[in-house]
Structure formats: structure tokens, C-alpha cells
Amino acid sequence: MTDPETRYKELVDILQKKGTRLTSHRVALARLLSVSEGHPNASTLYLKLQTQFPTISLATVYKTLALLKENGEVLEIVLQGDSHFDGNKPYSHPHLVCSVCHQIYDADEPLITGLLEKEIEGKYSFKIQRHQIVYYGICQDCQNKTSSDGSDRKGIDSE
Amino acid sequence: MTDPETRYKELVDILQKKGTRLTSHRVALARLLSVSEGHPNASTLYLKLQTQFPTISLATVYKTLALLKENGEVLEIVLQGDSHFDGNKPYSHPHLVCSVCHQIYDADEPLITGLLEKEIEGKYSFKIQRHQIVYYGICQDCQNKTSSDGSDRKGIDSE
DNA sequence: ATGAATGCAAAACATTTGCAGCTCA
DNA sequence: TGAGCTGCAAATGTTTTGCATTCAT
Numbered sequence: 001m002t003d004p005e006t007r008y009k010e011l012v013d014i015l016q017k018k019g020t021r022l023t024s025h026r027v028a029l030a031r032l033l034s035v036s037e038g039h040p041n042a043s044t045l046y047l048k049l050q051t052q053f054p055t056i057s058l059a060t061v062y063k064t065l066a067l068l069k070e071n072g073e074v075l076e077i078v079l080q081g082d083s084h085f086d087g088n089k090p091y092s093h094p095h096l097v098c099s100v101c102h103q104i105y106d107a108d109e110p111l112i113t114g115l116l117e118k119e120i121e122g123k124y125s126f127k128i129q130r131h132q133i134v135y136y137g138i139c140q141d142c143q144n145k146t147s148s149d150g151s152d153r154k155g156i157d158s159e
Numbered sequence: 160m161t162d163p164e165t166r167y168k169e170l171v172d173i174l175q176k177k178g179t180r181l182t183s184h185r186v187a188l189a190r191l192l193s194v195s196e197g198h199p200n201a202s203t204l205y206l207k208l209q210t211q212f213p214t215i216s217l218a219t220v221y222k223t224l225a226l227l228k229e230n231g232e233v234l235e236i237v238l239q240g241d242s243h244f245d246g247n248k249p250y251s252h253p254h255l256v257c258s259v260c261h262q263i264y265d266a267d268e269p270l271i272t273g274l275l276e277k278e279i280e281g282k283y284s285f286k287i288q289r290h291q292i293v294y295y296g297i298c299q300d301c302q303n304k305t306s307s308d309g310s311d312r313k314g315i316d317s318e
Numbered sequence: 319a320t321g322a323a324t325g326c327a328a329a330a331c332a333t334t335t336g337c338a339g340c341t342c343a
Numbered sequence: 344t345g346a347g348c349t350g351c352a353a354a355t356g357t358t359t360t361g362c363a364t365t366c367a368t
Contacts, residue, residue: 021322021367042358057325062358064323078239082357096285107283110275117294120266125299126255133292135276140284180342180347201332216350221333241332 007088008034014073025049025056029064033074033087039095039104041082077104078132092130098139100146105139166247167193173232184208184215188223192233192246198254198263200241236263237291251289257298259305264298 002010011030015022028049040048046061065085068074075086077095084104094107117128161169170189174181187208199207205220224244227233234245236254243263253266276287297305 023323023367025324043356055325058357059326059359060324078237080237080242083239094279096279096283098285099288105283105285107279110278112271112275116269116271119269120253120255120294124255124264124266125302126257126264126294126296127302128294128296129258130296131292131294133290135279135285135287135290137285137287137289143284143286182342182348184349214350217332218334218351219349222348225334 004034011073011087014071018071020067025053025060026064028053029061039077039084039086041084094133094135096135096137098142099136100138100142103139163193170232170246173230177230179226184212184219185223187212188220198236198243198245200243253292253294255294255296257301258295259297259301262298
């Protein structure tokens with residue numbers, strides 16, 4: 001949607017307007033989130049930040065993610081084992097999780113989603129606030145890797 | 160779907176046919192799962208079993224749930240904090256989670272689901288194996304409790 | 319300068335694991 | 344009888360918390 005630079009400024013702006021302090025670590029996490037294309041977890045974000053900010057702590061990463069989430073600027077995807085974070089599309093949307101490589105892909109919200117939610121709200125008298133939709137399966141890359149040439153090719157391809 | 164008694168026999172049958180041993184604790188968990196209407200987590204199952212089997216351990220509950228899950232007889236619903244289990248409808252289907260009372264409700268799979276999955280499979284070349292769809296919001300009970308008479312009524316109603 | 323934010327280490331959880339001993343088949 | 348199962352306790356891994364110190368404003 002928005003380019004990383006714009007999104008970065010947006011995130012910093014929001015923190016500023018909320019009256020929270022713009023520490024170097026928060027700014028760095030905002031920048032990292034804005035340029036992240038995947039769906040990193042807290043540890044991954046921490047490790048990446050650590051190269052530039054050797055004193056940053058994992059606790060600060062968690063606290064800053066919580067802060068951004070409270071303000072609706074980060075989407076948390078709760079998976080088995082740990083949570084993953086999206087600071088670029090912080091609204092409910094479906095994800096595809098590959099059972100082989102464990103990569104997480106974004107999916108567009110299908111057009112009928114609105115109708116579907118209306119159906120559920122009517123049928124169960126349930127007021128929907130948000131959703132987490134995850135499809136598990138095999139991604140295109142992993143289908144190609146395992147189908148054509150068979151057998152396992154440890155160490156031949158990139159990880 | 161099936162009544163508890165039938166489902167209980169089914170579960171025991173499956174364990175038997177798989178060649179695993181029918182220990183008293185496994186049989187008890189099978190029975191408990193078959194009569195459970197909600198979506199208990201491991202601790203809840205453990206606590207309920209403990210009243211009849213004081214020596215049962217939480218580890219055994221986890222191991223037995225894993226065994227049943229491997230055989231496709233239990234559905235695990237991964238939520239923030241812990242997993243919940245359904246031994247009666249062990250196939251992917253949507254759930255509604257109330258943000259107020261944290262109750263988990265079953266939803267029927269909408270009829271268009273098949274089409275939706277075909278759309279995703281085509282668009283992303285992703286081979287879907289299963290899904291976990293969770294809608295978060297306010298359930299009917301909690302809407303009624305908080306809307307009409309306003310304010311909080313601690314201790315007046317049942318928990 | 320002062321209160322919010324930080325790093326650290328410890329705590330809090332759910333879940334898993336290793337293993338000696340028990341028990342179902 | 345003996346492999347599979349069990350309970351126990353310890354280990355694991357993620358996330359949270361308490362608190363003295365630091366730092367943005």
C-alpha cells in the first residue's frame with residue numbers, strides 16, 4: 001500500500017501524537033516494521049535491531065509492539081509457538097502459512113467477506129470486531145521443489 | 160452430529176485399531192471429550208479428569224490429545240495463550256470468540272467456503288490443507304448483559 | 319529535572335521431554 | 344513378560360513483569 005518511507009513517517013507521527021517518547025529504539029523498530037515485507041516475530045525483529053543497537057532488549061521490542069498494537073498500527077498474528085507482526089497492513093486479513101517452509105503469505109480479503117460476516121452476525125447474533133483467518137497448506141515454491149524432481153535435495157538449494 | 164455415546168465408542172475404537180493401548184486414562188479422556196460441548200483447554204480437561212483419576216498427569220493429557228490429533232480425531236484451536244480442543248467436530252470450521260466472556264462458539268462453515276478456497280488456491284497457487292478461522296467480537300449474551308441496563312453489575316449474575 | 323522508557327534478570331505461563339517404574343495386551 | 348504408557352520433575356520457549364537506571368522532553 002503505502003511505501004516504506006511514508007509508512008515509517010506515519011508510525012513515528014502516531015507515536016508522537018500519542019504523547020509517547022520517541023526513543024531511538026522505538027524509531028528503529030518503526031523503521032524496521034515499515035521496511036519488513038514478511039511477518040517477523042519478536043525475536044527476529046530483536047535480532048535485526050541488535051546489529052544497529054547492541055543494547056536493545058527483547059522486552060523493549062515486546063513493549064513497543066504492544067504499544068503500536070494498542071494504537072491499531074500493528075497486526076498480531078497468533079500462531080502455534082509464537083506471534084508474528086505486520087506493521088504495514090495492520091487490519092484483519094487472511095494469511096497463508098506454508099506447512100513446509102513455514103513462510104507466511106498475505107492474502108487479499110475476498111470480496112464476499114462483508115456478506116459472509118453479515119451472515120455470521122445475523123445467524124449467531126455475534127457482533128464481529130475483527131478476525132484471524134489462516135489457511136495452512138503448501139506454497140507454490142514448496143510445491144515446485146518437491147514435485148518435479150522428487151527426493152530431498154539437502155543443501156543444494158537456498159534455505 | 161453424533162451423540163456422545165457413539166462418538167465415545169468411535170474414539171476408543173480408533174485408538175484400539177491404531178494398536179495403541181487402551182489405558183484407563185485414555186478411555187476417560189475419550190469419554191470426557193465426547194461429552195464436552197465447549198472447547199476445553201488441556202488444563203480444564205486435566206482438572207476434570209483429576210476428580211475421577213487423582214493420579215493422572217497433565218503430561219498424559221497432552222500426550223493423549225497429541226495422539227488423537229495425529230489421527231485426525233481432535234481439532235486443536237490455537238489461541239493467544241493456550242490451545243483449545245474439540246473432539247466432536249475434528250475438522251476445520253470457524254469459531255467465534257467473545258472478547259468479553261472469552262467463550263468459544265462453533266460456527267457452521269458457510270456454503271461459499273469451497274468456492275472461496277478455490278479462489279485462494281488459484282490466485283496464490285497455494286494448496287490448502289486446512290484452515291483456522293476465528294472471528295473475535297461480542298457474543299449475544301454479553302451484548303444483552305451490557306446494553307439494556309448499563310453499568311457493571313458485579314456479582315449479580317452468574318459468572 | 320522529572321517522569322516515561324529502558325535493560326536486565328527473574329517470573330510466569332503453556333507445553334514438551336527424559337526417564338524410572340508401572341501396566342495393559 | 345515386555346513394550347508401551349505413565350507420572351514426575353525438569354527443561355523449553357515465548358512473553359511479561361519489577362525495578363533501578365537512563366534519557367527524551
